[in-house]
Amino acid sequence: MTIKKEDVKYIASLAKLKFDENEIEKFTEQFNEIISYIEKLNELDTSNVEPLAHPFESNNVFRNDELKKSASTEEALKNSPSKTEEFFRVPKVINQP
């Protein structure tokens, strides 16, 4: 699998990152090196192996439907780069009804 510059640009758009042409070039190169390394895994036959999601396999970890104290609005907005007294504020969302 070879990764092209276009692939890197597409991945960057998904990840909401931007790179200039030089960086894209460098990334594409590093990416190909890393990807060809990780493709090492194809040497292994894993057709009868169950995927392992957690090193410790457990299940049914629940909480009861009980109210816990929420943060105050002030705390919630404390770290916000742009806000009003009650709301987080972001640039207008255009792709909306």
Add this chain to the structure above:
Amino acid sequence: MISYKNHSEKIAQIKEGKFSLKENVAFFINEIEKQKHLNAFNFIFDDAIKIADKIESKIKAGTAGKLAGMVIAIKDVLAIKDKPLTCSSNILKNFEAIYTATAVQKLIDEDAIIIGKTNCDEFAMGSSNENSAFGKVLNPFDNQRVPGGSSGGSAVAVAANLCDVSLGTDTGGSIRQPAAFCGVYGLKPTYGKVSRYGLTAFASSFDTIGPFAKSIDDIALVLEVISGYDEKDSTSFNDEQKIYLEKISEPQKFKIGLPKEYFSSGLNEEIKKLINNKIEIIRSLGHETVEISLPNTEYSIATYYILTTAEASSNLARYDGAHYGFRSNDASNLNEMYTNSRTEGFGNEVKRRIMLGTYVLSSGYYDAYYRKAQKVRRLLKNDFDNAFNDVDIILTPTTPNVAFKIGEKSNDPLSMYLEDIYTTSANLVGIPGLNIPIGFNSENLPVGMQLMTNQFNELKILQLAKQLS
């Protein structure tokens, strides 16, 4: 001159009036200032001295907790209410946590004194502590060299005597490798043994929190305090064994496996020699050693990088300039806000891993990379399960080389990743790993050795380490 070997000695000396806790904290703060060039701390908490006063009276009244007066530095990826939480990233440079991580709260509840937050690789991604918005951390043994990473600041804080104990986090070796590079003990516990609540996620199914210390007793004591099930972390587990310090000196004999894959060509000769010397000592103490095989070891790095970058790409999506953290000034529309905030806010290594993780999860590649890696993760787990059917402990080097020079690997990510060869497996299979300092090489740089054991069997490696101390 304040000097003690471990926490119980410290408490005894305070009780005897040899020094006050306040003096002790002041000493550390002074040392941090003196060793500022090491850049181990992102933040120092001035309120530590005031707290020291309070705890000192508790000690004298006999009402203090288990960790009374232990001065602890916290890696800056763990949340402490109303304190900065930056993850050494520009994207969180002005962020203050609104709650406290469970592990830190447990320390505070036992009257430990939190002295500050330590530098680290940005979002715990790195093996050299060169990727930090606060600048690189220097190795106290050789300022031209890296301290290791990602918990470089925490390792240095202990090694340079800037605190008693520190907490780091370990996703692929981030406690054990810097512990090895800095000549201190560093324990990565079993996955789920310590609550991750309040630990800024890098790779959720790998991340663990653990202590650095100069004394194995202090490692045991801190582990005792911070471990256990937490209702706020679905992936934490109840611990059968919670008493470590009391049992650490029991003269247990162990069967120890030496995986041949860990002693092959990539390992530095000097390190190999030092480890072999240690193995001789271990045998002489009456333990049995046996060569074992962990056949899938060569696939661990690839598996590790697929899974951790995938998880990271999603875990780090939240840093976008919308609700908290850094927002680019160049954000006239939503997409620009996202893209520019993230592009300006993240460093290169973080971006590289987000990109890699986004790629392996993207449409059409999921099965080939992510699922495949999850399957290999199972194979690796099987390797270790088989090994632990036969042996109690697996002994390996912690790193193939000693601390490398600053800048030496920063342009070659793959070779940097390959440095993690001996440490990533413990995270992939969720078992504990402990770095033991075993001496110095010819350049007077610390060398470490790793002890691993089966899940929740921390006591075994603590006991062996104690026998070797």
Add this chain to the structure above:
Amino acid sequence: MRIKIDYKNSPLYSLYILHYTFYILHYTLITSYIRKVKFKIQGLKLLETSKYEAVIGLEVHAQLKTNTKIFCGCSTKFGSSPNSNVCPVCLGHPGSLPVLNKKVVEFTVLMGLATNCRINEKSIFARKNYFYPDLPKNYQISQYEEPICEHGFITIEKKDGSHKKIGITRIHMEEDAGKSIHDFGDYTMIDLNRTGTPLMEIVSEPDLRSSEEAYLYLTKLKQILTYLDICDGNMEEGSLRCDANISIRLKGEKKFGTKVEVKNMNSFRNVEKAIEKEIERQIDLIEDGKQIIQQTLLWNADLEDLFPMRTKEEAHDYRYFPDPDLMPVVVNEDWKIELEKSLPELPDEKRNRFIEEYKLPIYDADILTSSINLADYYEKILRVTNDYKSASNWVMTEVLKIVNEQKIEIKEFKITPENLGELINLINNKIISHKIAKDVFNEMLTSNKSPNEIVKEKNLTQISDSSELEKEIDKILDANPKDVQDYLSGKEKVIGFFVGQIMKATKGKANPQTVNELLKQKLDSKKTFNNV
């Protein structure tokens, strides 16, 4: 004049039934007229379009009625001040972790059982990754591979009485997003109170063939949800949301056409209207030889039309993967059985029981079981009276009339079912007449008194005592000799006049049946006497 009096004396409920019959007749006439006009206009096209069939699948999101959010202990209360029901977890702060609310699992399994789904023993949560400001983590925790419920169905009953099974592909658990408020100049405001509210997504098979079927399916889902008491089912408030995937194809064709997604329909009627509109649009396009483009359309309820959603530039690639912060959910046989046992009686079962046990007409049973609260109200009446049919009549006419007029829920209705039952008993025991009962009913709408109290207080007890009534009858007959003469000469209709006069004299308390009988006796005896 006389006729009017006569009319008033007839039992009240039949009066209303008459009234409604006229109303329905009127309505039917008008709508059929409108249809005819519409048919004339679209006549040709309708002939053309009958060769197509629509293929519709619905994705329904139901907000679950838990106290707390799906992954944290914040309240799910609607209408709190902005950003007040939030915590590090639902704010997506670094280091926070989700812990699953057990009730969400139980509610979803109940819905799965109620809709004949297979309950998967093991199910897992996945992250759906996309950037949006009302989604603070920039991923939604949902289920993707291995959802909790799969392969179910529900049955809908169409207007013509035929039944149809609608397949349910899957039901899964997920978290809701926050709210974006757009009318702030250059900014969008974000309120994260709703973030993390538990949602159940119910995905249907593309089994629906018309807007009517979609409407019936959705109504049925709501009915089941409210019977289970796990969702409010309020589309206007957004506790129930529905997106439709619509395509058309020639009848007999096996392949699906290009599907269009329709969103933003915030009422049951709007779902029907929007689907209708989209089917027409697609048919028009095909008939005009044009292509259908795969896209998302938004329903504008004010303009009653569909508008394309402004599409995002970049492609969607949600990069689903198992959420490493959460452990699998395992619903073992024991747990499933336990939940099965806790299932309440479901709408179809209740309807059939009403028909069988209470001998109600299908029509009555359908209406009474249309909502669990109405059915409960009805059955509470039956704790007091055994007159099933009268109880049904009272509920379907008087009670529902007020409920609809006042736009209230049956739960808010002033008259308790027990009191209504008592009222029915008063009629059946001939204590009061139907007319008086109606007055008492009206009184009960404003007071807290029981019908017995009202009847006693106002002395409304019906006079069935013959001797007392005979006295009144004699008085009236004596006072109106000319009318008596009319009756005797064969104008039997005047009996109505006499009844009216007696009711007036007794202030409506006379038992009309007794009055009738006694009058007839008296008058007929005069007849005999005259003949002699």
